[in-house]
Amino acid sequence: MHEMSVALEICRIAEDQVGLDTLRRVREVGLEVGRHSGVEPDNLLFCLEVLLERPPFAGARAELELTPGDELRVTYLEVDDGGATH
Amino acid sequence: MAVRRIEVRERVMERNDALARDVRSSLRRHGVTALNLVSSPGSGKTLLLERTLRDLGDEVRMAVVTGDVQTQNDADRIARWTDDLVQAVVTGGACHLDARQVSNALEVLDLDRIELLFIENVGNLVCPAGWDLGEEAKVVLFSVTEGEDKPLKYPKMFQQARYGVLTKTDLLPHVPFDVERAVAFAREVNPDLEFFRTSSTTGDGLAGWYDFLRTVAGRARATTGAESEPSGRVTAGT
Numbered sequence: 001m002h003e004m005s006v007a008l009e010i011c012r013i014a015e016d017q018v019g020l021d022t023l024r025r026v027r028e029v030g031l032e033v034g035r036h037s038g039v040e041p042d043n044l045l046f047c048l049e050v051l052l053e054r055p056p057f058a059g060a061r062a063e064l065e066l067t068p069g070d071e072l073r074v075t076y077l078e079v080d081d082g083g084a085t086h
Numbered sequence: 087m088a089v090r091r092i093e094v095r096e097r098v099m100e101r102n103d104a105l106a107r108d109v110r111s112s113l114r115r116h117g118v119t120a121l122n123l124v125s126s127p128g129s130g131k132t133l134l135l136e137r138t139l140r141d142l143g144d145e146v147r148m149a150v151v152t153g154d155v156q157t158q159n160d161a162d163r164i165a166r167w168t169d170d171l172v173q174a175v176v177t178g179g180a181c182h183l184d185a186r187q188v189s190n191a192l193e194v195l196d197l198d199r200i201e202l203l204f205i206e207n208v209g210n211l212v213c214p215a216g217w218d219l220g221e222e223a224k225v226v227l228f229s230v231t232e233g234e235d236k237p238l239k240y241p242k243m244f245q246q247a248r249y250g251v252l253t254k255t256d257l258l259p260h261v262p263f264d265v266e267r268a269v270a271f272a273r274e275v276n277p278d279l280e281f282f283r284t285s286s287t288t289g290d291g292l293a294g295w296y297d298f299l300r301t302v303a304g305r306a307r308a309t310t311g312a313e314s315e316p317s318g319r320v321t322a323g324t
Contacts, residue, residue: 002181002182002212002213002216002217005180005182005184005213006098006216009098009099009101009102010098012101013094013096013098014094017092017094027089030094036242037216038212038215038216038242039216071097072097072098072099073094073095073096073097073098074094074095074096074098075093075094075095076091076092076093076094076095077091077092077094078089078090078091078092079089079090079091079092080088080089081088081089081090
């Protein structure tokens with residue numbers, strides 16, 4: 001069940017990128033999941049579904065790309081800047 | 087409403103791995119060898135540590151960072167054999183230790199007094215494989231009351247480990263466990279795995295384990311100071 005720890009770390013990385021602007025919303029989190037990363041993709045997706053329900057994610061989708069090797073990365077974020085003008 | 091894409095490319099484990107690198111370099115600087123003990127629950131990590139501390143405590147200065155999921159029990163057992171060098175981490179349900187917990191534990195240990203540091207991980211053959219703790223090597227324990235095919239079922243852990251300890255060998259007459267088969271399975275996933283066969287109850291085979299520990303402790307001592315500090319180097323930026 002270390003997928004939850006991994007999911008929390010993914011959320012932390014995403015939150016770091018979004019910063020403190022409360023109007024911004026993350027719409028999609030792109031991930032690269034190595035087949036030998038020791039992470040079960042379905043389990044990770046389930047954890048992320050739960051975590052991504054709360055702000056600043058507001059129901060963001062997780063997009064997993066299965067890759068060879070053992071790397072685990074956050075590749076991109078899709079962010080809605082909302083009312084942010086800067 | 088403007089939706090834009092931010093490229094990130096950040097490794098999920100980077101924060102843990104950066105801390106693990108700090109732990110590793112700090113241990114090396116102090117001449118401390120750290121062994122990360124992993125196994126399924128009940129394979130005998132705590133008892134092996136108790137015996138080791140009792141039998142080798144006069145020769146080698148050892149400390150233990152132990153991770154219990156919910157209790158203080160393992161730390162209490164180990165504390166009977168060493169004065170002040172036990173640092174307990176209650177993981178509160180987490181299935182593994184991470185580098186942050188080890189890094190915090192090191193802050194309260196006096197590394198100048200230590201030659202060998204055992205990190206007793208949470209009993210689990212899956213999750214601890216994903217977290218580098220800054221150890222010199224992983225040691226996987228494997229008891230004769232388990233299935234011989236454990237290495238095939240949990241290959242990642244056996245691949246990462248450099249040493250294997252077969253435990254509870256005193257029970258071999260009573261259980262249908264084929265040692266050669268088990269070792270063959272382990273070598274199938276990791277041909278370089280070095281094996282010790284031990285019984286912490288009778289003491290059988292512990293001499294070899296102790297010789298190994300003396301050697302790694304001595305090796306670390308010998309290299310202390312040899313590794314030059316990157317002094318005077320200034321890193322610009324963040």
